[in-house]
Every structure is written in C-alpha cells, then in structure tokens.
Amino acid sequence: MKTILYLSSKSETADRLEDSIHMALPNGDMETYHTLESLSHRLRQPLLGRSLLVLLAESEKELDAMVELAGLLDSFIIILVLPNSDRLTISKAHTLKPRFFAIMNEDFKDVVLVVKNIIYQNSDIH
Amino acid sequence: MARILVIDDDLMMCDMLSRKISRMGHTAITAHNSTDGLSLARQQSFDIVFIDVRLPDGNGMDIMPLIKQTPSQPEIIIITGLADPDGAEIAIKMGAWDYVQKGSSLMEIILPLTRALQYREEKTAVAYKVALKRDEIVGSSPQIKNALDLLAQAANTDTSVLLTGETGSGKEVFAGAIHKNSPRADKSFIIVDCAALPEKLIESLLFGHRKGSFTGASENRVGLIKQADGGTLFLDEVGELPLALQKSFLRVLQTKTFRPIGSETEIESDFRLIAATNRNLEQMVEEGTFREDLLFRLKSFTIDLPPLRMRREDIKALTIFHTSKICDRFQIATKGFSPELFDALMSFDWPGNVRELVNTLERAITAAYEEPVIYPKHLPINIRVQIARNAAVHDAQLLKNHADEENRRAAATPKVESDSENLPSYKDMREEAISSAEGNYLKKLLASSGGNIGEACRISELSRSRLYSLLKKYGLTDKNSPEEQD
Numbered sequence: 221m222k223t224i225l226y227l228s229s230k231s232e233t234a235d236r237l238e239d240s241i242h243m244a245l246p247n248g249d250m251e252t253y254h255t256l257e258s259l260s261h262r263l264r265q266p267l268l269g270r271s272l273l274v275l276l277a278e279s280e281k282e283l284d285a286m287v288e289l290a291g292l293l294d295s296f297i298i299i300l301v302l303p304n305s306d307r308l309t310i311s312k313a314h315t316l317k318p319r320f321f322a323i324m325n326e327d328f329k330d331v332v333l334v335v336k337n338i339i340y341q342n343s344d345i346h
Numbered sequence: 347m348a349r350i351l352v353i354d355d356d357l358m359m360c361d362m363l364s365r366k367i368s369r370m371g372h373t374a375i376t377a378h379n380s381t382d383g384l385s386l387a388r389q390q391s392f393d394i395v396f397i398d399v400r401l402p403d404g405n406g407m408d409i410m411p412l413i414k415q416t417p418s419q420p421e422i423i424i425i426t427g428l429a430d431p432d433g434a435e436i437a438i439k440m441g442a443w444d445y446v447q448k449g450s451s452l453m454e455i456i457l458p459l460t461r462a463l464q465y466r467e468e469k470t471a472v473a474y475k476v477a478l479k480r481d482e483i484v485g486s487s488p489q490i491k492n493a494l495d496l497l498a499q500a501a502n503t504d505t506s507v508l509l510t511g512e513t514g515s516g517k518e519v520f521a522g523a524i525h526k527n528s529p530r531a532d533k534s535f536i537i538v539d540c541a542a543l544p545e546k547l548i549e550s551l552l553f554g555h556r557k558g559s560f561t562g563a564s565e566n567r568v569g570l571i572k573q574a575d576g577g578t579l580f581l582d583e584v585g586e587l588p589l590a591l592q593k594s595f596l597r598v599l600q601t602k603t604f605r606p607i608g609s610e611t612e613i614e615s616d617f618r619l620i621a622a623t624n625r626n627l628e629q630m631v632e633e634g635t636f637r638e639d640l641l642f643r644l645k646s647f648t649i650d651l652p653p654l655r656m657r658r659e660d661i662k663a664l665t666i667f668h669t670s671k672i673c674d675r676f677q678i679a680t681k682g683f684s685p686e687l688f689d690a691l692m693s694f695d696w697p698g699n700v701r702e703l704v705n706t707l708e709r710a711i712t713a714a715y716e717e718p719v720i721y722p723k724h725l726p727i728n729i730r731v732q733i734a735r736n737a738a739v740h741d742a743q744l745l746k747n748h749a750d751e752e753n754r755r756a757a758a759t760p761k762v763e764s765d766s767e768n769l770p771s772y773k774d775m776r777e778e779a780i781s782s783a784e785g786n787y788l789k790k791l792l793a794s795s796g797g798n799i800g801e802a803c804r805i806s807e808l809s810r811s812r813l814y815s816l817l818k819k820y821g822l823t824d825k826n827s828p829e830e831q832d
Contacts, residue, residue, distance in 0.1 A: 263675070264675055264676055264677055265676070266676070266708055266709070266711075266712040267708070268705070268708065268709055268712065269705055270701070270705070292675060295704070297542070305565070305567070305568070307568075310568070310573060311534055311573075314534045314535065314536055314537075314573070317535070317537050318537070319537065319539045319542045319543075320539075320542065320543065320551075323565070325565075326564065326565070327562075329562065330547055333544045333546075333547065334542060334543060334544065334547070337541075337542055337543065337544050338542045341541050341542060
C-alpha cells in the first residue's frame with residue numbers, strides 16, 4: 221500500500237509528523253509533497269491500488285485549499301492533522317471523510333498507531 | 347410484488363387473507379399478537395399491514411403509530427370483528443388507510459388493499475424519480491434497484507440502518523447516499539472506521555475525553571458521537587467494535603446520551619446511525635464476540651448489497667462511469683471500449699467487487715494511456731490469466747456437456763445393426779412400419795373417441811366398414827369392442 225504525505229512547510233510540527241510517519245513505515249512505500257500543486261499533480265497520476273494519504277493542514281486556509289481538492293481525494297484512506305479543534309474546523313475536516321484526525325499541537329503517537337493499523341488491515345487486499 | 351403483514355389472532359382469517367394475497371402475486375406474512383407483529387414490522391419491510399383491533403396482548407390500534415414509524419412506513423388497514431363508528435373515526439384520524447369489518451365479504455377487505463397498493467406504487471415511483479441522489483451508485487440490475495428502493499425508504503426515516511455486503515461492494519457509498527438523501531443532509535457525516543482504529547483509541551475517539559483523564563489526554567477532546575450531533579454517524583466495520591465497548595454504545599443508541607471519559611456530566615447527541623459490516627454478525631453473536639442486543643438494535647433496517655458477480659449486467663455501466671471519472675482525473679480524453687473488453691470484464695468474478703473493478707480500470711487506462719480504445723490486452727495480467735482460465739473451464743464444461751448429451755442420445759437410440767444379413771427387405775420394413783403406425787393410431791383413436799364408432803369415423807374420416815375392418819385386423823374388437831358401445 222502506497223502512502224502519500226503532504227507537509228507544506230519545514231515547521232517543527234511538520235518535522236515531528238514526518239518522523240512519526242517514518243517511524244510507522246520504516247520500509248514503507250512513501251512519497252512526500254510540499255505544495256498542494258505538486259500533490260494535486262501527483263493525484264492526477266495513476267496510483268494503482270488503494271493508497272493512504274496523510275495531510276497536514278497548518279492553517280484554516282490550507283484546510284480550505286484541501287477541501288477544494290476533495291474531488292481528487294475520494295478514493296484515498298485519509299488521515300488529517302488539523303490546525304485546531306474548533307467546531308467549524310472539525311466540521312470542515314469531515315467533508316474530506318478522514319479515517320482519523322489529530323490536532324497539530326498533539327504528539328503523534330495516535331497517528332503512528334492508526335497508520336500502522338491501516339497498513340496492516342490493507343496488507344492483504346489485492 | 348408487495349409485502350403484506352397480517353396481524354390477527356384469528357387463524358382462519360389469517361389463512362384466508364394470506365391465500366388471497368398470495369393469489370394476487372404478493373407475499374403475506376402473519377403474526378398473531380401485537381408484540382410479534384410490531385417486531386416483524388421493525389425488522390422487515392412491508393407495504394401494507396392489516397391489524398386486528400382485539401389482539402391477545404392488547405389493542406391493535408395502540409401499535410398502529412409505531413408501525414407507521416417503521417422504515418417502510420406501511421399503509422395500515424384496520425380489521426375488526428365488531429365495527430363501531432367511534433373506532434373507525436379514531437383509526438382514520440390516526441392515519442389508517444381504511445377500517446373494515448371482518449363480517450364483510452373477502453372482496454370488501456381486498457378492495458382497500460388494492461387501492462392502497464396502487465397509491466403506494468405511484469407515491470414510491472414519484473419519490474424515487476424526483477428525489478433520490480444516487481451519487482456513485484451505478485447500475486440498473488434488479489438487485490441494485492432493490493437496494494436503491496430500500497435506500498430511498500431508509501433516507502426518509504431516522505431509523506438505524508445496517509449495510510451488509512462483501513468488501514468493495516459499496517457500503518460507504520450507500521451510507522453517504524442515505525445521508526445525502528435524508529433530512530440531515532446539511533449536517534455532518536462522520537465516519538468511524540472500527541477496523542482502522544486501534545482498540546485502545548476507539549473509546550476516547552467515540553466518547554471524547556476531559557483533559558488529564560488518562561495519560562496522554564493533554565487537551566479536552568470532543569468525541570465523534572457529539573460531532574455527529576444533528577447529522578449521521580457511520581460506523582464502518584461495526585463487527586470490529588470491541589466487545590467491551592458494545593455495551594456502552596448500545597446505551598448511547600437507546601438514550602442518545604453519554605458521558606465523555608473523565609467527565610461527570612452526561613451530554614446529548616441527536617445522531618442517526620448507519621452501520622456497515624462484511625462479517626456475519628449472527629454468527630459472531632453465536633460465538634460470543636458480538637452482543638445480541640446491539641445486533642437487534644442495528645438490524646432494524648438492513649440493506650444487503652449484492653456482490654458484483656450477482657449483478658454482472660451492471661459491469662458495462664460501471665465501466666463507462668468509472669473510466670470517464672478516471673480519465674477526467676488524469677486530464678486525458680475518455681477512452682472507447684472494444685466489445686471483447688466488456689465480454690472479458692463480465693466473465694470475471696470480481697471477488698473485490700466494484701473497488702477491484704475500479705482499480706483494474708485504472709490499471710487498464712494507464713496501460714492504454716496513448717491509445718483511444720481499451721482492449722482486453724490492457725487489463726492486468728492476473729485478471730487476464732483468471733479470465734482465460736475461467737474461459738477454459740467454461741469451454742471444457744461445454745464440451746463435456748455436449749459429449750454427455752451425445753452419449754445419452756446414443757444410449758436411448760436402438761443400435762443399428764451393422765450386420766447386413768440381419769437387415770429386412772425394404773418391403774418388409776415398410777409393412778412393419780405401417781402396421782405399427784396404424785395400430786398405434788387406432789388405439790389412440792378409440793381412446794379419444796371414448797370407444798364411440800361414429801365419433802371415431804368423424805375424427806379419422808374413415809368409412810364405418812373400413813374402420814371395422816382395420817379394428818379387426820389389429821385385434822381391437824374384443825368384448826369391450828366399440829360395436830357394443832356405439
């Protein structure tokens with residue numbers, strides 16, 4: 221199963237998340253993108269199977285931009301990291317139908333657990 | 347074909363109505379008290395429910411509002427042994443279609459049934475055409491139409507829905523479509539993937555927690571149940587919900603209240619539940635891994651999604667729809683299809699269902715990237731191998747069937763002697779064949795004329811003397827001869 225990671229900046233949060241995903245997938249098939257344009261371009265290429273998409277939205281604006289891409293995301297298993305836990309933010313996040321979401325000021329231990337679990341659950345599918 | 351429930355303790359009435367309903371081409375199911383009747387109405391879909399007023403465990407009119415609220419929202423016809431005007435008025439005011447006395451002829455009971463079915467058919471057709479947003483549900487097979495009918499019914503109510511079906515059969519798409527067609531469409535659709543979430547996380551994610559309530563709870567967190575307030579909670583892979591949590595979740599379903607971890611206060615959430623599973627929950631109940639009371643609650647309205655191999659006629663429409671969607675995503679011109687491609691796709695069993703078909707199409711489009719038409723050669727090698735194997739098995743079976751048929755025919759046909767010395771002369775063969783045919787004909791003639799010679803002459807167009815001569819020749823003028831009966 222392929223994993224695609226999106227982190228827009230080189231912030232401390234982005235570094236922590238990237239480290240956490242690497243920890244969850246030490247030998248995994250992973251690609252990382254740093255702009256929504258490059259991510260969007262990748263999503264328009266063949267993926268050949270179900271893939272996991274981990275998206276870090278460090279601001280409301282970035283989350284809005286991700287929601288604009290929703291049409292390209294519907295075949296992915298999505299894990300979202302959100303800028304805050306405001307009701308509106310979470311409500312917006314649910315339009316992307318994430319399997320799990322975390323808040324960016326949390327440690328990402330739960331994200332690691334969920335990624336490992338999803339990879340395990342999907343390891344025998346096609 | 348409509349489904350009709352008859353709730354009456356009068357067994358003779360039940361039997362009479364059931365037989366009449368069956369003769370009309372519908373399905374009749376009976377219950378003999380209000381508890382069983384209500385339970386059936388909650389578990390299954392019905393178009394019409396007949397309810398007797400006097401039932402052993404109470405007044406049938408009392409369960410009428412409850413039955414009207416069940417997902418299929420059936421029309422109710424009250425039947426009573428002793429009609430009274432006040433009762434009739436109450437029944438009609440409570441929303442009954444009609445109020446009929448049992449003493450009436452069966453036709454007088456059936457007439458309102460026919461009218462109610464007509465009304466319901468028209469109502470369903472209009473609602474279906476006008477309102478249903480199908481989303482990505484593609485196909486027109488009877489199986490998918492049936493599932494869509496149930497989807498339309500489920501969307502119009504607030505009851506819990508259980509979606510069952512194999513992996514990749516579209517349970518999440520159906521759940522989304524129920525939400526989008528429901529009055530909660532403008533509120534959140536919250537997915538809880540019980541298979542994706544580790545057991546130790548599910549409870550705090552569902553119920554939420556207070557800061558400091560356990561190690562790692564550094565902030566307050568609103569649970570997914572509360573996030574679904576006003577909207578729909580979709581519990582995917584519900585069979586994976588930990589047993590320990592099933593009891594707490596059942597309580598939430600019953601009361602629509604819960605207490606976040608570490609909180610002293612109960613909070614409310616008005617959510618509609620849709621659950622999905624590819625597991626056999628009944629079997630899990632028997633094995634002790636799923637709670638029976640939770641299953642009972644979940645399956646109040648069940649939609650069983652057909653596997654793709656059971657609706658092969660939809661494969662062409664699905665292929666066209668998803669190819670267009672994938673090409674749109676790739677920003678390339680959509681592809682054409684060779685007729686052989688559809689034959690190949692339709693001969694495959696698709697164990698991964700629609701999801702596997704979509705993945706296969708993506709691979710085929712990738713393989714045919716520059717070419718305008720997709721051929722079977724563009725399909726992934728594992729699929730082509732399987733298709734070829736299936737075709738070989740199919741051909742071998744056809745050959746075997748043909749050979750078996752030939753052998754059967756050969757065994758049934760008398761052997762032709764190859765020894766020329768045993769062949770009769772042409773004249774002898776001809777006379778024998780004629781004699782055999784004449785004898786058989788005369789026996790049949792006597793049987794069909796009842797032994798009446800006049801009638802036999804009329805049918806055979808033989809003269810009376812010629813007929814007697816023939817009957818004598820073939821020994822058919824015994825003591826029960828036609829002469830005596832003529």
